Amino acid sequence: MPKRGYHHGNLRQALVEAALDLIREKGPTGFTLSEAAKQAGVTPAAVYRHFAGREDLIAETARQGYEIFADVMQFAYDKGQPSALAAFEATGRAYLAFARKHPGHYIAMFESGVSVNRTPELAAVAQRARSVLERAAADLSEHIPPEKRPPPSMFSAHIWALSHGVVELFARNSPGAQSPFPPEDLLESGIGVYLRGLGLIKPDS
Amino acid sequence: MPKRGYHHGNLRQALVEAALDLIREKGPTGFTLSEAAKQAGVTPAAVYRHFAGREDLIAETARQGYEIFADVMQFAYDKGQPSALAAFEATGRAYLAFARKHPGHYIAMFESGVSVNRTPELAAVAQRARSVLERAAADLSEHIPPEKRPPPSMFSAHIWALSHGVVELFARNSPGAQSPFPPEDLLESGIGVYLRGLGLIKPDS
């Protein structure tokens, strides 16, 4: 029950949500502090009670995004257990699902130009997200004969890159325009071929 | 020998190059028409003799980028011939090489928000670039038994996405900060695993 009036009640979070809307609709470039304030029903100057400035507001939306993202990845990982393979595939799928479900957060995180090393908190939560995928990769690499086992961080990077590329090129309207295939199928099949290449699933079918 | 003076000589191209510099150094957001004009040694108003406006200038830099990109891809494809495999791998590598060598163009093409469908010329040259990779994929798919052959456009999309993801996440300073591996190695090994998954190179080593 946010009591509106002279005092807003929860302006900080309202500004984050306004920022998310604007970033989603107009891109990180189109986002302005003034408009976010306006959308939250408040004077631009009021923003400075809660944030150091424009960049700081974007960084906070990114931070919240990484928080959700890390949770989502962790949830996918847990759900795939005890199968290392299922857990790994689920985290890949979770990446795309996150981008779809939280486009504002996604853009703030990956397309706004905010550095992940801007603050210690931001760096920490980004690391948390990354480490889920790395753990999934490490679990999976146990199933590869040691002598031909690539470093887990390498194939987590491959999957991260593939997922990111699919999102950027085919799941957002931006550059390549229309996708030849549904992004979900593209990612699923790409990961499938890749895991087959590692000898982790049967070459057959 | 550009004769300087009241008349610039080749302002149009000088503006494109100024734009490339600025985009590379400050990102697409940081690019301003006024600064590009200044860097070319000219009044902002002069820009309008050659371009419809700011967006039009960015679009032209992107167009020139796609032109180079398509040439580079074509060259890599030709160089890999007559081996379908070599040609395919070379185009993948060319993607990353292009991003490294022409960062300004790359950003204008993929990160500036300019739609590839903005003008017919832009759409055409982007299609030309894409079709090189698709042809390489189609050649390669000839070597897969027809009954388990995925559509060529699907695996060209996979490689495109992987390449793009590697560039965005690991070859540019932006979000993930430092890469665990050199991007070239990451892409090379990723493509290797992928092609093994398609049964196109020996599972052994």
Next chain:
DNA sequence: TGTACATCAGTGAACGCGCGTTCACTGATGTAC
């Protein structure tokens, strides 16, 4: 070879705009007594 003239690339001043940010303030809220 010299002159008159058309062309048009660049000038420079001006514009309106919305931005991010600052500042002294005000008035709602909550607490101490």
Next chain:
DNA sequence: TGTACATCAGTGAACGCGCGTTCACTGATGTAC
């Protein structure tokens, strides 16, 4: 329960700035005769 007061979230006016864009202009260039 009522009053005095401290707190501090939000106001509103103002700022300087650089932006993209326009406009009437000017002067260098090249061509016709």
